[in-house]
Amino acid sequence: MMKYNLHTHTARCNHATGTDREYVEAAITAGMKVLGFTDHCPQFFPDRDYYSYFRMFPEQAHEYVSSVRALQKEYAADIRLLLGFETEYYPETYDRFAEFAAQLGLDYMIMGQHFVGNEYDEGSYYAADGARGERFLTQYVDQVKEGLEKGVFTYIAHPDIVWYKGKNSFYDEKMTELCLFARERGIPLEYNILGHINKRSYPEPRFWKIAAATGNSVVLGYDAHSPEALLQTKPYEECLQKLNALGLKPMRFEDIRLVKPAFGEVGA
Numbered sequence: 001m002m003k004y005n006l007h008t009h010t011a012r013c014n015h016a017t018g019t020d021r022e023y024v025e026a027a028i029t030a031g032m033k034v035l036g037f038t039d040h041c042p043q044f045f046p047d048r049d050y051y052s053y054f055r056m057f058p059e060q061a062h063e064y065v066s067s068v069r070a071l072q073k074e075y076a077a078d079i080r081l082l083l084g085f086e087t088e089y090y091p092e093t094y095d096r097f098a099e100f101a102a103q104l105g106l107d108y109m110i111m112g113q114h115f116v117g118n119e120y121d122e123g124s125y126y127a128a129d130g131a132r133g134e135r136f137l138t139q140y141v142d143q144v145k146e147g148l149e150k151g152v153f154t155y156i157a158h159p160d161i162v163w164y165k166g167k168n169s170f171y172d173e174k175m176t177e178l179c180l181f182a183r184e185r186g187i188p189l190e191y192n193i194l195g196h197i198n199k200r201s202y203p204e205p206r207f208w209k210i211a212a213a214t215g216n217s218v219v220l221g222y223d224a225h226s227p228e229a230l231l232q233t234k235p236y237e238e239c240l241q242k243l244n245a246l247g248l249k250p251m252r253f254e255d256i257r258l259v260k261p262a263f264g265e266v267g268a
């Protein structure tokens with residue numbers, strides 16, 4: 001199968017290392033034919049005192065775009081590069097984000113819903129930070145579904161990032177709801193290799209059993225925060241085995257429907 005990765009960060013997010021070029025060279029060395037950059041997108045918070053330091057700042061976005069586009073031309077003979085964002089769906093800030101992102105000409109976006117809520121405001125939680133109960137799981141699923149309705153996401157990164165403690169039957173019910181919603185819209189789910197490497201609360205075996213039963217399409221994503229991560233074959237193989245054991249097979253790149261974000265009337 002042709003190797004590819006559609007989940008790649010850059011140093012702009014302040015928690016990744018390496019130059020853009022090093023990611024491209026590593027991908028080529030790893031034998032990949034497609035590499036998609038999806039750094040953590042900038043967000044525009046109404047609270048001027050709040051700035052997230054784990055994503056690029058708005059003023060870095062244009063340089064990000066020109067850097068990836070320049071590499072795309074330079075390396076065209078060796079690898080296909082794509083330009084994207086990993087994006088949270090925050091109901092309160094989405095319009096402002098969309099207006100900004102519409103000018104950037106992105107090839108695609110993946111949804112990475114690290115927060116429930118709008119991140120800056122009270123009542124927001126980092127989804128993988130401590131187990132929470134039913135109300136929180138419901139909020140997470142509702143927020144992801146609402147975000148997917150925008151029609152701008154190619155796939156869901158680590159859909160199982162939410163860390164839940166409570167009745168199994170409730171988890172099964174809510175995650176089946178999410179998996180069905182994604183399947184009906186032809187939106188693949190990402191099995192996150194970084195989570196596997198770092199032994200995070202995801203990939204969550206219970207979730208993937210549900211996804212297998214629902215018949216979701218699956219993408220393996222490195223979620224690379226360093227160029228070297230793209231060279232690691234062992235974790236990739238381990239994740240592949242886990243999927244295979246459930247009867248799941250990662251999609252071929254050719255079968256993935258890349259959604260070019262149109263952002264509707266916003267920003268027009």
Ligand SMILES: [Zn+2]
Pocket residue numbers: 009013015040225
């Ligand atoms: Zn990150």
Ligand SMILES: [Zn+2]
Pocket residue numbers: 007009086112157223
């Ligand atoms: Zn990521």
